[in-house]
Amino acid sequence: MVAEHAVQAGTSPASYNATVTVSEKAIGQIGREYIGLSFESSTINNGDRYDARGNLVALLKTLGTSVLRFGGHSADLAAFTGLKPSALSGLHRLTKASGWSAVYTENLGVFNAGLVSADARRVRAALGSKLLGFACGNEPDQYVAGGMRPFGYTIGDYLTQVGECYQAIRAGAPAAPLAGPDTTNTPAWFGPYAAREAGAIRVFGQHYYPLGCASGGDSPAAMVGTLLSPGLAAAEAARFASYTSQVKRSGAPLIMTETNSACGGGVKGLSNSYASALWVIDYLLTGAEHGVSGMNFTGGLNTLCTGYTVLCATGNYIYRPQPIYYGMLFTHLLGVGKLLRVKIAASSGGNLTAFAVRPAAGGGLRLMVENLSQQQASVAIGVGSYRGTAKVLRMTGPSLLATSGVRLQGASVTRKGGIKLGNPGTITCTAGGCPVTLAPYSAAIVTIG
Known part of the structure; x- marks a missing residue:
């Protein structure tokens, strides 16, 4: 560091x-599209309101011009078969009004080539140039642990399956940009993927939550010192350096497509506190120093406001920025x-x-x-x-x-x-x-x- x-x-x-x-x-270096957001794919259909109404467009513009990533665990569930027309129309209006682009995740967990092709065709037509890339699956290196693949599932199996998913995307949306692999800290997966897909991928995506996953017994008072500690900052720097070293020869940028202080919704009382605003400044700039090209902070557009979400719904299409938003905004004010x-x-x-x-x-x-x-x-x-x-x-x-x-x-x-x-x-x-x-x-x- x-x-x-x-x-x-x-x-x-x-x-x-x-x-x-x-x-x-x-x-x-730090670029113009560095500070972004990440959401669950299913929430586009299930009530979160991604549309050019209320104050959402203004809140995005205040942060600059960046990327909305849609993925998460719900992208790989059987219930997620693509976007409803009304939801896709709202997302189109939002990206057009805000100037933000999108990374969109197709279902690899319960893969159906026909559904993926049809969904990719609709998404590509609706978003056009605002589509930064299609990804396939969310954290495939955790499929076995999550019960989505049998024991013995390997990186070789994944590379075959993600290739089939990319083929399905291209069948519906020829020449569409691709993204991936959206893995966690599994170098044995990320490295081979990066080597095979070099030249074919527009952006590489990785996930990282420095505090690990939250649990019900977490104490914000006991954890705040760790969140702001030099030791955690050094660990973050080492992780970023490890990720970027694996894609250096590919020529494509690395984005932390899903990140925040802690997974599992964040630590209640810490991930939504002023401490998170201080933490995120150091986290963002440390990533930029180590070659990361963008970060998408996980959250939602709902009333679940006691965890890591960046925006909290307080009314009809009205959202309140959480403390972490202020740290992100202050970093944006530093400039590019x-x-x-x-x-x-x-x-x-x-x-x-x-x-x-x-x-x-x-x-x-x-x-x-x-x-x-x-x-x-x-x-x-x-x-x-x-x-x-x-x-x-x-x-x-x-x-x-x-x-x-x-x-x-x-x-x-x-x-x-x-x-x-x-x-x-x-x-x-x-x-x-x-x-x-x-x-x-x-x-x-x-x-x-």
Whole structure:
């Protein structure tokens, strides 16, 4: 892991000092379609309202322009035989109005070539250029554990079956873009798939939940330290590096097509807390540093709002952004461009993360700095010969486990789905650097020059 996360053990003083130094060496990039969402395929038919009504389009646009991935366990059930015409019409309207594209998963678990071909024909015709790719199946490396395939089912069996599924898709939608394999952490499956499908796949998809799966006895208070720990961040970086190394020669991008803090709906009281907003910033930018091209965060468009969902239904076609949405949005505000190498030195008691972006469209250097400590941080950002002012935007929350009240430069997302930030703060950069003070458990975007 590159040096963008520094922690020092010891006693816990009221504050700590840190320095951040930025190199012009590019170590990654973050693109325009990086921050996306993931939903269960069955929910398109079963009541979740994917349509250009209410505030959904505005909430998507506020996050930028990205990808809606449809898949999950329900895509592989016998009950899922494709999209109803009315549901597909709503999805068409949503992608057209929002500018977002879609990855759509066909049923491989209970495979029927005729149904897949017919469904692919309809989906391709409805979505057109907004279809990023067709996938086949969800987490096929877990089919045996899930009772969908007999013991002894191998990667060879899967490659044969996914090939038949792709043929069925192409029979209904010739030349349609393909995606996959949407596996979990099974290198023995992902590697052979990537090698065989190189050149045929538009995007490779993988799944990852750093905390594993939630259980009923989980304690948010006991787990929050792990969620924001350097140890978990290092494990995330290693996982991303492992994934990207397996597709490097293929030329196709890697997307975390299904991800969030914990699977199984998330940890109630943690996955829907302010801590998740802080976590997701570091998680997103660590992935970009290690070659990940996009992330789709799992959730729904319903009233199940105590877990990991990004959006919570509060009325007819009206959704409230959860705390994790604010972290995703704050990362979006950092902009797109090259990620530069960062070095941090922190005094005792500190837990600081920092990332630097050289914007693709030009303009000043931008840094994301997070104080993941209960102490105040006094940070000096080295700026070389620059002398002048820098602008600062801040993300704050009432407490780590607060489930509401997150603010970006004092503002919250409106009922209509937009946000109007307060005026940025300013700091003066001198020979000693650009001084930034961060309250405990807060984040800042600093624009220099």
